[in-house]
Amino acid sequence: MAYSDQVMDHYQNPRNVGKFDDQDDQIGTGMVGAPACGDVMRLQIKVNGEGIIEDAKFKTYGCGSAIASSSLLTEWVKGRTLDDAAQIKNTEIAEELALPPVKIHCSVLAEDAIKAAVEDYRKKLAAQV
Amino acid sequence: MKAPVYFDYAATTPVDPRVAQKMSECLVTEGNFGNPASRSHKFGWEAEEAVELARKQVADLLNCDPREIVWTSGATESDNLAIKGIAQFYKGKGKHLITSKIEHKAVLDTCRHLERDGYEVTYLEPGEDGLITPQQVADAIREDTTLVSIMHVNNEIGVINDIAGIGEVCRAAKVFYHVDAAQSAGKIPVDLETLKVDLMSLSAHKMYGPKGVGVLYVRRKPRVRLEAQMHGGGHERGMRSGTLATHQLVGMGECCRIAQMEMASEAARTLALRERLRQGFDDMEEVYVNGDLNAHVPGIINISFNYVEGESLIMSLPEIALSSGSACTSASLEPSYVLRALGMNDELAHSSLRFSVGRFTTEEDVDGAIEQVRHAVEKLRELSPLWDMYKDGVDLDSIEWAAH
Numbered sequence: 062m063a064y065s066d067q068v069m070d071h072y073q074n075p076r077n078v079g080k081f082d083d084q085d086d087q088i089g090t091g092m093v094g095a096p097a098c099g100d101v102m103r104l105q106i107k108v109n110g111e112g113i114i115e116d117a118k119f120k121t122y123g124c125g126s127a128i129a130s131s132s133l134l135t136e137w138v139k140g141r142t143l144d145d146a147a148q149i150k151n152t153e154i155a156e157e158l159a160l161p162p163v164k165i166h167c168s169v170l171a172e173d174a175i176k177a178a179v180e181d182y183r184k185k186l187a188a189q190v
Numbered sequence: 191m192k193a194p195v196y197f198d199y200a201a202t203t204p205v206d207p208r209v210a211q212k213m214s215e216c217l218v219t220e221g222n223f224g225n226p227a228s229r230s231h232k233f234g235w236e237a238e239e240a241v242e243l244a245r246k247q248v249a250d251l252l253n254c255d256p257r258e259i260v261w262t263s264g265a266t267e268s269d270n271l272a273i274k275g276i277a278q279f280y281k282g283k284g285k286h287l288i289t290s291k292i293e294h295k296a297v298l299d300t301c302r303h304l305e306r307d308g309y310e311v312t313y314l315e316p317g318e319d320g321l322i323t324p325q326q327v328a329d330a331i332r333e334d335t336t337l338v339s340i341m342h343v344n345n346e347i348g349v350i351n352d353i354a355g356i357g358e359v360c361r362a363a364k365v366f367y368h369v370d371a372a373q374s375a376g377k378i379p380v381d382l383e384t385l386k387v388d389l390m391s392l393s394a395h396k397m398y399g400p401k402g403v404g405v406l407y408v409r410r411k412p413r414v415r416l417e418a419q420m421h422g423g424g425h426e427r428g429m430r431s432g433t434l435a436t437h438q439l440v441g442m443g444e445c446c447r448i449a450q451m452e453m454a455s456e457a458a459r460t461l462a463l464r465e466r467l468r469q470g471f472d473d474m475e476e477v478y479v480n481g482d483l484n485a486h487v488p489g490i491i492n493i494s495f496n497y498v499e500g501e502s503l504i505m506s507l508p509e510i511a512l513s514s515g516s517a518c519t520s521a522s523l524e525p526s527y528v529l530r531a532l533g534m535n536d537e538l539a540h541s542s543l544r545f546s547v548g549r550f551t552t553e554e555d556v557d558g559a560i561e562q563v564r565h566a567v568e569k570l571r572e573l574s575p576l577w578d579m580y581k582d583g584v585d586l587d588s589i590e591w592a593a594h
Contacts, residue, residue: 064505072505078573095591096537096576099499099525103575120575124501128573 064125065159071129076136079118081105086189089182093173100127100167104174106138106146108182114138114146119174126164130154130171138175147179195555197512199396199548200345200373200490205441206398206549212444213400216240216437226434227425237436244443248405251375251446252390254382260406260426261439265372266296267419268391268406269339271430272368273300275416276337276389277309280366284334290314290322291531293341294370301339314340318533319482320347324355331363338365342380343373346528346544347481348490350378357386366414372396372404376449377457377487382407388414394438398549399445403438406430456549461488463547463556468493470560474567476580480529480542494534494542495563497577498570503543506566510559513544537576537586 064072080103083090087107094100100123107116117135121128133154138146154160154168196204205213216222216237226241228234242256249256262268277287289301291313301311312330314322322340331338338360343350353369360367368389371380375390376397382390390407394400408414408429422431449456468491471477476496495503500514514526525539543563547556571577579586 072502075573080578092575093592096540096586097535097591099501099536099540101575101591103578120573120578122497122574122576123499125505127499128502 067133067158068126068129068160071132071158072125075119075128075132077116077118077132078120080120081107081116081118086185089178089180089185091174091177091179091181093177094123094127094170096122099123100170102127102131102170102174104131104134104171104178106175106178106182108143112143114141114143123170124164124167126158126160126167127170129158130160130167131174133157134171134175143179143182147176149175192509194509194511195558196550197510197545197547197555197559199551200348200544200546201513202395202401203398203548204550205395205400206445206448208448209399209441209444213437213441216440222436222440224436226436227423237434240436241434241439244439247443247447247450248392251450252380252382252392252407254407255410257427258382258407258410260408260429261434262404262406262430263402264395264404265294265370265391265393266404268393268404269294269296269368269370270300271406271416271419272389272391272408273297273337273339274304274419275429276366276368276414277304278417279415280336281309284332284336285309286312286332286335287337287339288312288314288327288330288335288365289339290316290341292316292320292344292346292528293339294345294372297339297341297370316531319485320344320349320480320528320532321482321485322351322356324352324359327356328359328363331359331365335363335365337368339368339370341370341373342375343371343377343487343490344481344528345373345490346526347492347532348373348487348546349481350374350485350487352485353387354385360388361386373490374487376446376453377460377489379453382409388412389416394442394445397445397449400438400441403435403442405442457488460547460549460551463551463553464488464491464545466553467491467545467547467556467560470556471495471564474564478538480532480534489548490544490546492529492542492544494529494538495567496538496541497574497580498541498567500541500543502570503541503563503566506570507562510562512546514542 119131121131151168151172224233224237226237245256366388372393393404478494480492529539
């Protein structure tokens with residue numbers, strides 16, 4: 062399979078690889094996918110007092126398109142509000158990376174990951190009150 | 191970009207230059223271009239002579255009678271001819287066949303086709319070692335069984351089945367035994383004089399011959415009859431019509447001659463390369479070799495690099511040409527049915543690579559591959575949340591994953 066230049070770029074130089082302490086109240090963690098399916102994404106966001114995503118990190122087990130989708134996502138969410146980040150659509154990711162139809166599920170997984178991370182952060186926030 | 195180093199000899203091999211030379215002599219006006227079936231002139235006679243020499247060279251490799259060799263277009267056609275041919279010819283005796291879950295698709299899909307035609311097929315499950323035992327076959331044989339089809343060497347993991355033992359079981363039960371030997375012929379000894387095998391499929395392009403040619407061995411004593419699948423001029427004693435492709439057959443004959451002549455030295459050399467490769471990963475954590483190494487062809491090795499996904503691993507190895515043990519690169523996204531059948535969990539099956547080395551692989555090629563694979567695995571593990579969790583002592587089976 063031929064990969065697009067955008068996928069190759071993110072795959073070869075993944076952005077924001079790493080892990081935050083998931084116990085930290087500022088951190089929202091979204092882990093989606095399953096090893097059995099060949100894809101697991103862990104996306105973490107660091108949210109400041111104004112509800113803006115200051116930083117993001119990811120680790121992904123999966124094909125090149127899955128790695129690229131999550132890497133791209135960490136770039137996109139930085140500086141966004143939680144609502145804004147949760148609005149990101151898989152189709153935007155798929156378009157930006159020029160994913161072939163058989164790899165669309167990678168972008169779907171990335172959308173699920175940011176939604177899960179936002180939800181996790183909001184749960185933590187609600188628990189603090 | 192520099193051409194990648196080839197580690198996919200189990201998929202296909204390059205044609206040996208000695209074979210290519212012989213083939214090229216059978217094409218142009220000055221060459222041996224005649225139709226081997228032409229009986230009325232020298233062009234036909236010479237072509238027939240070349241074809242019969244090639245037939246003998248194949249027969250010599252297998253230690254059988256040249257009259258037991260039927261030319262086909264490759265192992266896929268041979269598998270089809272053997273399985274459908276027997277099932278249809280002997281359907282009066284019964285409509286039950288036995289095969290295994292880890293056969294090549296050419297066998298499995300043919301069996302599926304017969305199932306749609308009202309036949310019943312038993313699919314045996316291999317053990318964790320990847321092997322089917324004679325006892326399993328014996329237990330599955332019924333009154334209405336006409337054919338057992340169990341491969342010699344599995345194409346994904348390289349394990350060698352006990353075809354001698356399975357043959358004994360089949361002969362005792364008066365059931366025909368077909369062997370797909372595409373991955374074993376020319377690599378390890380096959381002696382049809384002693385083996386109780388009734389039909390055997392071979393392909394030239396797995397042993398440094400051309401693509402598009404193979405044979406089906408059909409035993410004469412005890413006699414095996416089959417329903418032809420290709421009808422026409424009655425070539426190959428009516429079993430497979432179609433003008434014989436002299437250059438292809440000559441190529442297959444020559445590659446068999448070379449394989450027979452060089453088998454021992456080549457096997458030793460290939461085994462040394464494979465072992466060098468395997469040992470290159472010995473000190474790495476969570477690396478598993480699939481299939482029983484004590485019953486293994488020299489050239490193939492299937493390795494799982496746990497917590498790394500196979501397709502991304504291949505993607506990070508642009509200078510090595512190999513295939514994922516999993517069929518992940520195909521549209522199906524399913525992990526390898528062969529590895530699954532061994533009882534391996536999905537994530538390990540997703541993490542597998544098949545390396546196959548051969549006649550033109552060098553030690554430098556192997557050393558280069560080891561270095562690149564190690565580097566890629568380390569890089570991808572750094573990226574892998576599963577590796578993190580493993581390192582943190584989290585049991586991955588304890589997590590409720592949302593399957594998607």
